[in-house]
Amino acid sequence: MAIRYPNGKKYQPNTPTASNAQKKTVSYGKRGMSLEQDLNDTNAYYLTHGLAVIHKKPTPVQIVGVDYPKRSSAKIKEAYFKTPSTTDYNGVYQGKYIDFEAKETKNTSSFPLSNFHQHQLTHMEGVQKQDGIVFVIIAFQTLGEVYLIPFEHFQPFWQRMLDGGRKSVTLQELKDVADQIPYGLNPRLDYLSIIRKHYF
Amino acid sequence: MAIRYPNGKKYQPNTPTASNAQKKTVSYGKRGMSLEQDLNDTNAYYLTHGLAVIHKKPTPVQIVGVDYPKRSSAKIKEAYFKTPSTTDYNGVYQGKYIDFEAKETKNTSSFPLSNFHQHQLTHMEGVQKQDGIVFVIIAFQTLGEVYLIPFEHFQPFWQRMLDGGRKSVTLQELKDVADQIPYGLNPRLDYLSIIRKHYF
Numbered sequence: 001m002a003i004r005y006p007n008g009k010k011y012q013p014n015t016p017t018a019s020n021a022q023k024k025t026v027s028y029g030k031r032g033m034s035l036e037q038d039l040n041d042t043n044a045y046y047l048t049h050g051l052a053v054i055h056k057k058p059t060p061v062q063i064v065g066v067d068y069p070k071r072s073s074a075k076i077k078e079a080y081f082k083t084p085s086t087t088d089y090n091g092v093y094q095g096k097y098i099d100f101e102a103k104e105t106k107n108t109s110s111f112p113l114s115n116f117h118q119h120q121l122t123h124m125e126g127v128q129k130q131d132g133i134v135f136v137i138i139a140f141q142t143l144g145e146v147y148l149i150p151f152e153h154f155q156p157f158w159q160r161m162l163d164g165g166r167k168s169v170t171l172q173e174l175k176d177v178a179d180q181i182p183y184g185l186n187p188r189l190d191y192l193s194i195i196r197k198h199y200f
Numbered sequence: 201m202a203i204r205y206p207n208g209k210k211y212q213p214n215t216p217t218a219s220n221a222q223k224k225t226v227s228y229g230k231r232g233m234s235l236e237q238d239l240n241d242t243n244a245y246y247l248t249h250g251l252a253v254i255h256k257k258p259t260p261v262q263i264v265g266v267d268y269p270k271r272s273s274a275k276i277k278e279a280y281f282k283t284p285s286t287t288d289y290n291g292v293y294q295g296k297y298i299d300f301e302a303k304e305t306k307n308t309s310s311f312p313l314s315n316f317h318q319h320q321l322t323h324m325e326g327v328q329k330q331d332g333i334v335f336v337i338i339a340f341q342t343l344g345e346v347y348l349i350p351f352e353h354f355q356p357f358w359q360r361m362l363d364g365g366r367k368s369v370t371l372q373e374l375k376d377v378a379d380q381i382p383y384g385l386n387p388r389l390d391y392l393s394i395i396r397k398h399y400f
Contacts, residue, residue: 047326050326050329052330053323053327053330053332055286057257057258058257058259058260058282059258059261059263061258061261061263061276061279063259063261074280075278075280076261076278076281077278078275078276078277079275079276079279080273080274080275080276081274081276085255086255090290090291091290092299092327092330092331092332094330095296095297095330095331096295096297097291097292097296097297098297099292123253126250126253127253127292129250130252130292130293130294130295131292131294131295132253132295
């Protein structure tokens with residue numbers, strides 16, 4: 001497996017705690033915080049309310065060197081980011097397996113497919129064959145709009161690219177097959193409301 | 201979340217590849233290789249045969265310092281192991297959510313419950329409430345015996361400890377509520393055969 005940095009951007013640790021989540025005074029207009037933060041908060045809401053158990057997977061790293069200054073602690077002194085072999089989020093909702101990938105773009109009229117890797121598509125195809133509920137969430141940061149696209153509707157765009165077609169999906173194309181997830185206060189992005197409509 | 205090294209043992213990178221898996225000439229008697237290796241191989245078998253999509257989650261690390269020697273690469277130079285907040289393995293089998301934790305012990309007559317953390321039990325309770333299929337796999341390395349215990353039968357042992365009772369489960373107690381997973385060549389540990397029997 002290739003060791004590389006997933007998206008060429010600097011790593012931003014993103015570990016909210018209950019206390020700093022409550023202290024936030026960000027004003028919520030159309031734009032949310034980062035998509036990852038919004039989804040983590042949403043999943044925390046689902047968890048504490050017994051609605052679903054869905055987590056973001058840890059960032060996969062290849063650990064090369066570890067120091068043991070004390071018996072009880074270990075410091076990783078050399079490690080590298082690995083390309084994830086699956087999607088970032090999965091879990092369970094009413095017995096059903098839930099699996100999705102979330103991406104954001106600053107573009108305002110199209111979504112570049114280079115945000116995904118082939119092995120993620122392969123993973124999602126495998127989940128679909130196992131009758132899992134699998135989808136993609138795409139946030140257009142500048143527009144403040146977030147869409148949920150069932151994988152069966154997203155896959156054809158990928159296939160079109162593989163067949164030599166365009167390397168992006170226009171916003172209008174996405175809108176034709178997606179549901180917009182409205183921003184709320186709590187949960188921030190109630191994507192399960194859309195899942196209920198589509199799959200239950 | 202506390203940052204600590206999960207089990208006080210040195211970290212052993214465990215990243216098999218298809219090529220080195222084939223080159224192995226370990227003789228298989230009653231004893232397998234490490235439980236993690238056996239389960240990873242089993243999951244790889246399930247995946248390539250389209251039987252299930254089940255993965256081990258990456259080891260969670262708290263990344264503190266990253267170097268960027270080149271634009272396209274990043275080297276993590278300071279990070280720490282975090283206590284996992286979930287179980288290690290999850291995925292989908294015929295639409296159903298599968299979730300389990302796997303532990304091994306060198307003991308021959310009992311399993312120490314200190315191998316688990318309270319938050320893992322809390323996670324498994326949450327999965328159970330969502331009607332997920334959740335269980336524990338325990339390998340007695342010295343005996344070469346591996347058991348699958350549905351969470352509903354494992355949880356009472358934990359509760360007994362919380363209530364002031366013994367901090368371990370005897371092998372006989374486990375046998376009374378577990379199914380033994382026989383070692384096979386491929387898949388190594390066909391735990392889904394037991395899941396089919398119990399849940400389908």
